[in-house]
Amino acid sequence: MTLLKKTGYFLGIPLLLLAAWTVYTSTATNFFIPEPAKLMDRFFKIWFSERFVSDVLPSLSRLLAGLGLSIVIGIAVGAVIGYVRWIRWLFEPLFEFIRAIPSTILIPVLLLLIGINDSMKITLIVFSCVWPILLNTVAGVTSIDEVLQNTAKVIGLTKFDRMRYLVLPAASPQIMAGIRQSLAVALILMVVSEMFASTDGIGHWTINFQNRVAIAEMWSGILLLGIIGVTLSVVFQWFQKRILAWYEGLKEKEND
Template identity: 35%
Template sequence: MRQGVRAVRAAAMELWLPILMIVLVWVATARGSSFYFPPLQQVAQTFQQMWLFDRVGSDAVPSVRNFLVGLVIATVIGIGAGLVLALRESLYDAALPVFEFMRSVPGIVLVPVFLVLIGVGDGMKVAVIAYGAIWPILLGTIDGVRSLDPLVRDMMRSYHIPMHHRLLRVILPGASPQILAGARISVALGVVLIIASEYVASTHGIGYVQLHAERTFAIPEMWSALILLGGLGYTSNIAFRGIERYLLRWYHGLRTAGQGGSAS
């Protein structure tokens, strides 16, 4: 019962401001005559028609699919490469200048490069998303592994614990808070890169619809695409928070126990 009350209270604290803003915009634009700010009711009707019926399969689904595939690729490569670099000091020192240079180049700038190397299609979009999203995960993995207590590493070596047990039972769990912190940043970057990858040489996708609406002055369609992108980012963040809460339940339990012990 208490958990239900707390959940309702947390939802109310999180949603009251967005709901208030929606009401204010709805009232402010209801009788407005601005071409660039149509009534929110009209935008909502356009949103319903476009993203629940007309364009959900042709544009929304491909964008979400590319987003998820790019994040999965970035996660697998980022965690794998981060573990190797963090556990091999000499390799980390040699690769650091290269990584610092590459991560300083935004994924948006490399859209023409991937377009030439991979060609037009979903592969190019997935590559752009994966490239831009990999760096927070990679650096979070390296920082998390390197921040483990050296005594723990020495103990694992002294007891001759096999490497796969070290990785699965000690290293990855110990580094998971930093890894997931980097992954949360990657989720936000992935939403931005969806649009960047679909602005160039694309014939479908949320970004393509939004850009086409801007060029043709289809203002309600433009706003509905922007609302969908914001909703995608917000939904992705909520889903990631749930995954993070599940994977780090042991970590939050330790923190709660430590705070209770310190309070007593």
């Protein structure tokens, strides 16, 4: 598929929705749905001014810090749990219990323990995002063919080499699936934490605009969050194609 065709598929529906939105706002008056031109004017004036440094960058830094810590912890802990059977049996019930707790319910607890600061927001993101990565890592490690593992032992690979050259590469497709799930979760928790426990950030100002009935300004925050989400997805897919180039090649051969 050519680049032009891919771009057409990617932008087709958004452009159709934009056209429908423009037609609707030009023929009807709805206070809660601003015109596209007005929304874009507010979007650039609000988020690409001094607020970009004071609010957008802090939000992105908390998001990326929480996601980065989740990836490191999830892969490291998940690889150990998946590789060592008795540890998996010991901790699996506890992990399932903790994972079932809604992350947002921890906001009051974290406020009492940590306070209203960046550490609280990052901790909330980590608590939510680590589980898809950890559990997918465990599933990927435990699904490795025993023949491959026994062969690695026979040829004299150390435990570290087996983990580096066999276990993690073989589990990487499922690990990447867990990371992709965590992207959306991280964005949601970033917004929620800023709405209820923050004095800055995209989430804080979006809910602030809503409380002030500044509709176009509120929608500009939603638009910005959507753009951030799409950007994260595109960047992730770019990295995924390079990290899993061997896996994508195998899938293409199977489909041929």
